[in-house]
Amino acid sequence: MKSAVSAFQPLTTDAIRAALSTNIFGRMLHLLDEVSSTNTVAAGLAQDGAPHGTVIVAEAQSAGRGRLGRQWHSPPGKNLYCSIILRPHPLPDQLPLWLSWIPLLCAVAAARTVQVVATLHPSVKWPNDIFVGPRKVGGLLCESSGAGTSSIFVLVGIGLNVNIRTHDFPETLRDHATSMAIEANRPFDRISVLSTLLSELEIRYETLVSGHLADLVDEYRMRCSTLGRWVRISLVGNDTLEGLAESIAGDGSLRIARGGSSAGLHGEGIVHVRAGDVVHLR
């Protein structure tokens, strides 16, 4: 944070550009006032050929989207709502692995940003929720298109609660959501948060491109608070599953050692979960 005054200044393209230390991410930048969802804007731009690393930032979203069809609370002027267009070019047989891991690596980058800027100790709840202690400070919505073609793109949408205070959350979120300002008891300059986030993302994307996925996987495993916990998972559809979150498999899925007749899906054994909503039970 530079000063308490700068923390509340609106975002401007000049100020963002001056703060950027990336080579590619954010060099093509769209700063918008209010949009429905930065991911929706990003999808249109990507379809029109926007280059790899294009960033869309909005002051507010009228229909911010979360994972699993949820809404993302996106009031103006307080938080960070952005989407990054990625155009991955792995060897063809590596594409599924990249598509599985990109959301997880980006979650680590977002968690690291909260740590660097606010000196907090965020963790990642599988797959890509950013938590400080028991409350969520940020989340990612990754969408991809064009798989099987040469023009595949991935939209990485990131929402970070930066300066929002508890009373600004809808009542239903107050017990579950937090912000960097609530946790650190001071406001933060959103431009520093954005420039740090883009650097942390670019570093990890470059590591992936240079063939060091294993290092990124290790980093994810170290950040992931889900490992070793007893969890309940709401699966796509209406099934639930309970068990011990044993490990993250090589493809990014969560390995659950199933147990207990309280589970919605009965029986014992290992299940690999690729998508779902996790609750840490103990």
Ligand code: BTN
């Ligand atoms: C989640 O945790 O459910 C994911 C939240 C993702 C929110 C961000 S805000 C920027 C981008 N645009 C959206 O509509 N959603 C993502």
